[in-house]
Amino acid sequence: MGNIAMIYASVHHGNTKKAVDYLSTKISATVVDVTKEKAFDVSEYDTVIFASGIYFGQFHKSILEYIETVDVLGKNVILLYTCGIKVQDYAKKLKKILEQKGATVLGDCYCRGFDTYGFLAKIGGIAKNHPNEKDLEKIYSSIQQMCKVE
Numbered sequence: 001m002g003n004i005a006m007i008y009a010s011v012h013h014g015n016t017k018k019a020v021d022y023l024s025t026k027i028s029a030t031v032v033d034v035t036k037e038k039a040f041d042v043s044e045y046d047t048v049i050f051a052s053g054i055y056f057g058q059f060h061k062s063i064l065e066y067i068e069t070v071d072v073l074g075k076n077v078i079l080l081y082t083c084g085i086k087v088q089d090y091a092k093k094l095k096k097i098l099e100q101k102g103a104t105v106l107g108d109c110y111c112r113g114f115d116t117y118g119f120l121a122k123i124g125g126i127a128k129n130h131p132n133e134k135d136l137e138k139i140y141s142s143i144q145q146m147c148k149v150e
């Protein structure tokens with residue numbers, strides 16, 4: 001895997017940050033909040049994990065904008081997202097963009113995350129208590145498999 005950067009956006013309930021924090025206890029990586037650090041230099045990293053909540057069917061705008069400007073040619077990329085409910089493959093579009101930019105997308109993984117957007121607040125939200133410990137372990141194990149690390 002080489003040098004790893006985890007570049008994330010987590011603006012709703014910190015659900016994605018929970019996953020990023022968990023992973024950073026398991027793997028050695030530089031962690032970057034791309035909503036704050038928009039010009040992070042990724043050149044010295046071999047593997048980049050892009051992590052985000054899903055907002056209106058997409059990764060966060062700050063991740064999308066960052067990916068537009070950044071050189072990912074030859075880099076290994078993993079996509080991680082948390083979403084209220086998976087009704088489609090939220091990583092598909094971004095995966096294509098990254099591949100067109102010359103990145104090797106090793107895979108994607110996700111878990112549900114507490115969602116109180118809009119009318120959902122009125123019913124107490126969905127995916128309450130997610131990500132939980134089991135979700136986080138599953139994400140870590142998916143990433144291990146993608147990287148074929150023991």
Ligand SMILES: Cc1cc2nc3c(=O)[nH]c(=O)nc-3n(C[C@H](O)[C@H](O)[C@H](O)COP(=O)(O)O)c2cc1C
Pocket residue numbers: 009010011012013014015016017052053054055056057058082083084085086087112113114115116117
């Ligand atoms: C403005 C907004 C739009 C959202 N749109 C979707 C969506 O299209 N599909 C979905 O499954 N979840 C959607 N969600 C739920 C979030 O993806 C989910 O709560 C996620 O875990 C948030 O991650 P975060 O806490 O790291 O920001 C939306 C949430 C917000 C606030």
